[in-house]
Amino acid sequence: MDGSQGRIEDAPVEPAAVRRFLADNPEFLREDDGLLEELGLKLAAGNVVDFGPAAIARVHAAHQREAMQRQQLEEIARANFSAQAQTHGAVVDLLDARDHADLAARLDHLAQHRFGLAAGVIAVEGERAPDGWRSLVEGQVGMVLGDHGLARMGVLPIAHGLFGPQHGEIRSVALVRMAIWEPSQQGLLAFGSADPEGFTPDMGSELVAFLARVVERTAERWPVL
Structure with missing residues (x-):
């Protein structure tokens, strides 16, 4: 029992x-x-x-959660606004480029001094690349991007060689496919960060892709010699 x-x-x-x-x-x-x-x-x-005390406690907790969520949304909005403002300023600088070499130099300067990155480069497939651009072999753009289509972001050691002498500083990258001139040549706009979390796969690539379109249109002003 x-x-x-x-x-x-x-x-x-x-x-x-x-x-x-x-x-x-x-x-x-x-x-x-x-x-x-x-x-x-x-x-x-x-x-x-x-149930007054318990109800008040629950309402207070809910209010705190809502306040935190609102603060997070405000911080994201401010960050997005700042990024857009920086991007629009970068567009103006790129449009003032005088030739291909100046365009590449301006992009790298913007990456470092406007966005706080380690480097920014323009790369194109083919036997000859404009002065200041990185030269890629045929098919290298597809190999680097893999199944990611138009853009790829995150830690990608295979892309570090794009940055030449600065490759040792690179820990994460943002890559966007470009198509320039007629007949079309495949290329990449690449930004490198010294921070492994500088670019991550879950980040949106819209602003970087927008800059890539600006670089495409600007580069087509001048013929490839």
Whole structure:
């Protein structure tokens, strides 16, 4: 008998059973002042259990969560606005380029001094690349981007060679495919960061892709000699 009772006491309490017990025995909760205090409850007039303290605590917690979420959204909005403003300023600088070499130099300068990155380069497939651009072998753009299509972001050691002497500083990259001139030559706009978390796969590539389109249109002003 004792062993049986021990097993019953050790059995887990089912929430449904507790609910049924309290519904059938409401005085159990109303008459236990210690339990009410532990639960943060108190009796109001008419023997109604007042959930005021517990409800207030829940409302306060919900308010704190909403405030944190609103703060996070505001921080994201400010960061996006800043990034867009920096990108628009970069576009103006790129459009002032005088030739291919100046365009590449401006892009690298923008990457370092406007965006705080390690480097920015323009690369194109083919036997000859304009001055200041990186030369790629045929098919290298597809090999670097893999199945990612138009853009790829994150830690990608295979792309570090694009940055020439600065490759040792690169820890993460943002790459966007380009198509320049007629007949079309495949190329890449590449930004490198010294921070492994500078570019991550879950980041949006819209602003980098926008800069790539600007570089494409600007580069087509001048013929490839």
